[in-house]
Amino acid sequence: MSAKTCARCFNPTLPNEFVLNRHATDNASSWCKACMRQYNKERRRSPHGLAVSWWSSMNARCLDHDKKHKSYALIGCDFTRDGFLRWAENALATFWQQFPAGVPSLDRIDPAANYSSLNCRVLDKVIHARYGKKKDARRIRIQQDLPWIPPDLWKGISTQPIQPRRFVPPDSMFRMVGF
Secondary structure, three states, rough: OOEEEOOOOEEEEEEHEEOOOOOOOOOEEEEEEHHHHHHHHHHHHHHHHHHHHHHHHHHHHOOOOOOOOOOHOOOOOOOOHHHHHHHHHHHHHHHHHOOOOOOHHHHHHOOOOOOOOOOEEEEHHHHOOOOOOOOHHHHHHHHHHOOOHHHHHHHHOOOOOOOOOOOOOHHHHHHHHHH
């Protein structure tokens, strides 16, 4: 096996140390795996790179081309690509200013509503995993459990307990069945 030179670090390495790229003549990318890993890590840490990643994931869920996201059937996206990137880059810059070591996560405030600038926010991944999907009164405990989070981050979280909804059939339904 002959060595191939990485186009980024210029180190000669074995061909199996390159990422597979079917479009290349030798089926290997021009960067070695180590350089590709470092580039992806830097890119995900930048506001623009993470915003592009979120945009792709958001569209994959909403459009559901791969049929993996059936729960998103009624969820749409009210953003344009440029509008979302602008919003997300500003939100990420603000997030990293407040939490330099935080890992950002995109959250919809109302899980039943579309992705929009009024319904999206950036939370820390730990907070999002612990509280982001809960729809009941336990959201009130967020501020009590995590008092170090600034108050402006809590905008949009309902502090009122959500009452369970019960189906109450109209009187006419009972008459039709014969009750």
